[in-house]
Amino acid sequence: MGELFKILAVDDNQGNRFLLNELLARLPDVEVIEASSGAEALLRTVEHDFQLILLDVHMPIMDGYETARLLQMTSRTRNIPIVFLTAVFKSEEFIKRGYALGAVDYLTKPLDDNIFLNRVRHYQHLQDRENRLITALSEMRSMQDNLLQSEKLSALGAMVAGVSHELNTPLGNSKLAISTMHDRLNELNRHYLAGTIKRSNIEEFIKESLDIVVLANRSIERALNLVVTFKQVAVDQTSEQRRLFDLATVINETITSLRPSFKHDPWQFDIEIPAGIQMDSYPGPLEQIIINLVHNSIRHGFDGRGHGCITIRASTEENDLSQKLVTIVFKDDGNGIAPNNIGRVFDPFFTTRLGRGGSGIGLNITHRIATSLLAGSIHVESEFGFGATFTLTVPCKVHSAI
Structure with missing residues (x-):
C-alpha cells in the first residue's frame, strides 16, 4: 500500500x-x-x-x-x-x-481475532482509498492549473498575432512617411549643393514636411496606443496579481486587444460599462473570462452565421451584507444553447465541437475563475436559436484569494 x-x-x-x-x-x-x-x-x-x-x-x-x-x-x-x-x-x-x-x-x-483484524483492515483500506483520492484530486487540480495556463497562453498568442497584424498599418505608414521625408531632404540637398535652390523649393519642402510629420506622428501614436493596451492586457493575462482598476477600462482594453483577430469578420461589439466602477480584484482572471466568453460566442454562437453582435453591460448593487457587487451581463444574438446542453456548459471537457477545435475547457475554466479567485458566481440562460446570456456577479473588492 x-x-x-x-x-x-x-x-x-x-x-x-x-x-x-x-x-x-x-x-x-x-x-x-x-x-x-x-x-x-x-x-x-x-x-x-x-x-x-x-x-x-x-x-x-x-x-x-x-x-x-x-x-x-x-x-x-x-x-x-x-x-x-x-x-x-x-x-x-x-x-x-x-x-x-x-x-x-x-x-x-x-x-475475536478475525473480527478485530477485519475491522482494522477495513479502516486500512478506507485510508488507502482516501490517499488515492487525495492524490487524484491533487493531480486533477494540477491539470486544471495547466489547462488554465494553456488557455491563457492560447488567448495571448491569438492577441499577439492580431496586434502584430494591426501594427503593420501604422508602422508601414510611419516607414513610408520617413522614407518620403528622406527623399525630399535628398532632393533639397541636391538643389542646395548645385546652387539652384529656390524659395519655392523651400516652401514646397516645408509644406510637404508638415504633412509627412503629421502622418508619421498619427501613425506612431496609433502604434503606441496598441502596444500600451496590449502590454497591460498581457501583464494581467500572465499573472494573477490583485490591483485597483476601473472595470470599463479593463473590459474595453480587453476587447480592443481582441478586435484585430476579428478585423475581417462581421462580428460587432456593443459595450456599455459605466465609468467609475472601481474594482479591487484580479483583472487578469476577469479578462480571461471575457476572452473565453467572446471565443465561445464566435465558435459556437456565430457558427454558420454571417453576422453576430456581442453585448456587454455592467451594473452595481449591494447585497444583504452591504458588500458592493458588480454584475456583468454578456449576451450574444447567436445560435443559442440546446436545452439538453444548458446544464452541462460548465462541465469540464464538454463540447459540441469535438474534433473541430473545441476543447471543452474554456467555460469550465471561466466557472472556476468566477467562483474561486473572483469569489463570485456565473450562470447562463438561453433560448435555443435566440442567443445566450451569461451573468457574472462578483464583489468589487475581494477580501482574499480563494
Missing part, C-alpha cells in the same frame, strides 16, 4: 498492548505506536500522524472517554477514527456514549 498505516494503541495494561501488537503484526504495512495512558496518547498524536486509534475505555486518571473528548477538540486529531476497546463498559449506555464522542467502532474484550 505504500506508506505505513500508523495505529496508536492506548491501554494501561501492558499485556493488552502486547496482544494488540501480536494481532496487528499479521497485517501488512502496519506500524503500531503504544501509549499507556490518555495523557501519553495525546503526546503521541503530537509526535506522529495516526490513521487509527485503538483506545481502551477503562484507564486510571484519564479514561478513554475523556481522552476521546480531548482528541475531538483539535483539528489535527479530530478526524482520526477511534475504536473503543473495553472489557468492563459493555452496556448500551456506554456504547452510545462512545459513539457520541466520535468513535467509529466499539469492541468488547476478549477480542
